[in-house]
Amino acid sequence: MNKLSILCLFLVSSIGVAEAQELSPAEASGKVVFDKWCEPCHGRVAGGVFGGLGTNALPGTSALMVKYKGDLPPVLEDRIDLQPIYISTVVRGGLYGMPISRKTEISDADLQNIIAYLNRPR
Numbered sequence: 001m002n003k004l005s006i007l008c009l010f011l012v013s014s015i016g017v018a019e020a021q022e023l024s025p026a027e028a029s030g031k032v033v034f035d036k037w038c039e040p041c042h043g044r045v046a047g048g049v050f051g052g053l054g055t056n057a058l059p060g061t062s063a064l065m066v067k068y069k070g071d072l073p074p075v076l077e078d079r080i081d082l083q084p085i086y087i088s089t090v091v092r093g094g095l096y097g098m099p100i101s102r103k104t105e106i107s108d109a110d111l112q113n114i115i116a117y118l119n120r121p122r
C-alpha cells in the first residue's frame with residue numbers, strides 16, 4: 001500500500017467517525033431541552049455565580065457520584081445504561097432530591113427528545 005492510499009483510508013475513516021457522532025434532529029432538540037432543564041443539576045462543570053463551589057453546585061451529578069461510587073459515570077450524558085422508561089418515570093415522578101417536571105415545563109415531545117439524546121448511539 002502506498003502513502004497516498006494510506007492517507008485516503010485515514011481520511012475516509014475519520015469522516016465515518018465524524019458522521020457517527022452527529023446528532024439526529026430529535027437528539028439535537030433533546031440536547032437543547034436537556035441543557036436548559038437538566039444540565040444545571042446534571043452538568044459536568046458547575047456554572048452560576050458560585051460555579052464549582054460547594055458539594056451542591058451540581059446536585060444531580062454530586063448525588064449520582066455518591067450513589068454509584070464510581071461504578072457508573074456521575075454525569076448523566078456519559079451514561080449508556082439509562083432505559084427510556086426509567087428516564088421518563090424519574091422526570092415525571094422525581095427521585096429523592098430530584099424534583100418532578102410538569103408537562104407545562106417539559107412537554108411529552110421534549111421528554112421523548114431528551115430520551116433520544118441520552119440514548120444517542122455512541
Ligand code: HEC
Nearest residue numbers: 037038041059060063064087090091095096097098099114
Ligand atoms: C434540581 C436538580 C435536578 C434537575 C433540574 C434534574 N435532576 Fe435528575 N437528579 C437530580 C438528583 C439529585 C438525582 C439523584 C437522585 C438520587 O439520589 O437517586 C437525579 C437523578 C436522575 C436520574 C436517575 C439516575 C440514576 O441512575 O438513578 C435521572 C434519569 C435523571 N435525574 C434525569 C434527569 C433529567 C432528564 C432531567 C431534566 C429533565 C433532570 N434529571 C433534572 C437532580 C436534578
